[in-house]
Amino acid sequence: MSRDLTSLGYRVISIDASKSMVQEAVRFAPEIPALIADGAALPLLNGATDLAVASMSLRDMDDMQQAVIELARVLAPGGHLCIGVVHPINSAGHFDSLEPDSAFVIEGSYLKSHRYVSQIERDGLPMTFSSYHHPFEAYFAALEAGGLLVEAIREVPVGVASSVAERHDRWRRLPLFLNVRAIKPR
Numbered sequence: 001m002s003r004d005l006t007s008l009g010y011r012v013i014s015i016d017a018s019k020s021m022v023q024e025a026v027r028f029a030p031e032i033p034a035l036i037a038d039g040a041a042l043p044l045l046n047g048a049t050d051l052a053v054a055s056m057s058l059r060d061m062d063d064m065q066q067a068v069i070e071l072a073r074v075l076a077p078g079g080h081l082c083i084g085v086v087h088p089i090n091s092a093g094h095f096d097s098l099e100p101d102s103a104f105v106i107e108g109s110y111l112k113s114h115r116y117v118s119q120i121e122r123d124g125l126p127m128t129f130s131s132y133h134h135p136f137e138a139y140f141a142a143l144e145a146g147g148l149l150v151e152a153i154r155e156v157p158v159g160v161a162s163s164v165a166e167r168h169d170r171w172r173r174l175p176l177f178l179n180v181r182a183i184k185p186r
Contacts, residue, residue, distance in 0.1 A: 001055050002032045010051065015042065039067035047076040055084045058139070059091070059131045064113075065142040072146030077186040081148060083139070087155060087175040091116060091133035100169035113138050139180065148182035 002014045002025065014025050014034040025034040037043050039054075040063045052071045061067045071081050093106035108114075118129045143150060155175035 001053060002034075003029050005051075005053070006032055013044075015039070016057075040070055042070045042074055044074040046073055047079075048074050050076050050079040051082070052079070053082045053084075055082075056086065058083060058142075059085050059134060061132075064132065064134060064138065065145055068139075068142035068148075069146045072143075072148050072184055075148075075184040077184055079184050080151075081143075081146075081180075081182045081184070083178075083180040083182070085139070085178050087178045088133065088135050088139075089174055090176065091131065092135075095170050098170075102170050104170075104174060111135050111137070136178075139178070143180070143182050148184055150180060150182050152179075152181040154179040 002012045005012050006029070012032050014022070014032055015037050016022050016025070016034070017036065017038055019036055022034045022036050025032070035043060039057065039061050052075055054067070054071060058064050058067060068081075075081060088110070089104075092110040093104055095102045096105050113132055113134045115130065115132050118131075120127050120129075140150070154177075156177040156179060157174070158171045158176050
């Protein structure tokens with residue numbers, strides 16, 4: 001995403017808590033500054049930027065609300081925060097089979113934030129993911145705590161040409177991603 005934003009004329013600073021992710025970012029785009037930092041304590045001045053992007057990261061942070069408050073802090077008045085996360089419905093439940101019309105089942109509470117671990121295997125490679133489930137309300141409470149106003153919400157389904165859709169028709173019925181654009185009032 002940093003390279004895409006740079007190609008559109010933005011001056012970009014990439015920030016990640018993972019040293020290895022920052023090293024890879026620098027390896028692929030050495031012209032873009034990349035910093036190792038906690039999302040809940042950004043090394044930027046108040047009002048330092050007019051655009052902040054949290055792409056597929058908020059659900060992996062130990063203190064998601066503080067991270068959003070920090071993103072709001074570094075935004076200049078009139079600046080935008082763009083958030084992209086895997087849709088909360090995905091971490092709330094599961095399909096009960098691989099059939100296209102299989103039921104989606106939520107066990108436990110959709111409404112309570114909680115940590116979870118997913119183990120999957122793809123192309124013979126086992127992978128373990130550890131994230132947090134947050135309902136819509138938690139994301140929007142964080143935006144509210146940061147003093148941000150929501151301008152747009154998009155619940156994005158699997159695309160028609162997506163490899164996920166080709167393998168899993170059942171995902172065409174539910175949103176796969178949640179995208180939000182918020183603004184810091186002037």
